[in-house]
Amino acid sequence: MFYPNERIAVFIDGSNLYAAIRSLGFDFDYKKLLSYFHARGRLIRAYYYTALGDEQDYSPIRPLVDWLAYNGYSVVTKPIKEYVDPVTGNKRTKGNMDIEIAVGMLTMAPYYDHAVLFSGDGDFRSVVEEVQNLGKQVTVISSLMTQPPMIADELRRQSDEFIELNSIKDDLIRQPNG
Numbered sequence: 001m002f003y004p005n006e007r008i009a010v011f012i013d014g015s016n017l018y019a020a021i022r023s024l025g026f027d028f029d030y031k032k033l034l035s036y037f038h039a040r041g042r043l044i045r046a047y048y049y050t051a052l053g054d055e056q057d058y059s060p061i062r063p064l065v066d067w068l069a070y071n072g073y074s075v076v077t078k079p080i081k082e083y084v085d086p087v088t089g090n091k092r093t094k095g096n097m098d099i100e101i102a103v104g105m106l107t108m109a110p111y112y113d114h115a116v117l118f119s120g121d122g123d124f125r126s127v128v129e130e131v132q133n134l135g136k137q138v139t140v141i142s143s144l145m146t147q148p149p150m151i152a153d154e155l156r157r158q159s160d161e162f163i164e165l166n167s168i169k170d171d172l173i174r175q176p177n178g
């Protein structure tokens with residue numbers, strides 16, 4: 001439930017959203033996402049969080065990140081870290097943005113009435129609770145329809161509202177040649 005005069009801030013866990021839309025099988029239109037929330041309230045900021053590979057290597061996410069930065073999103077990135085798995089000895093990468101998203105949600109709380117979190121990661125349950133304790137509404141958008149479900153039960157229960165990503169797919173799908 002959104003109200004026309006409420007201030008909305010959107011927080012997108014890039015890797016989590018990417019996995020959900022890939023599993024649901026549709027091409028996401030980030031411009032439509034901004035329009036979707038502009039139509040529901042006063043969108044004050046839309047953040048997109050993602051880890052990026054070393055600048056020397058081509059990153060397939062780089063064109064999206066650049067486009068988002070030029071088209072109304074506040075993009076927050078950090079470098080992907082490489083490490084050797086102590087058990088298998090294999091080279092692995094990690095680029096978790098949970099802390100950055102949590103800090104962003106808490107830092108921006110004085111400026112919004114309603115936070116929208118695009119993630120299903122159960123690690124966000126406590127930050128959602130804290131934002132609610134500050135008097136804010138929190139809507140989580142993720143999916144139960146993926147295999148396995150992308151939304152953690154504890155996050156879905158903590159949110160004020162859960163929106164199934166697939167249920168708003170028609171509002172956010174990129175049309176061919178569009």
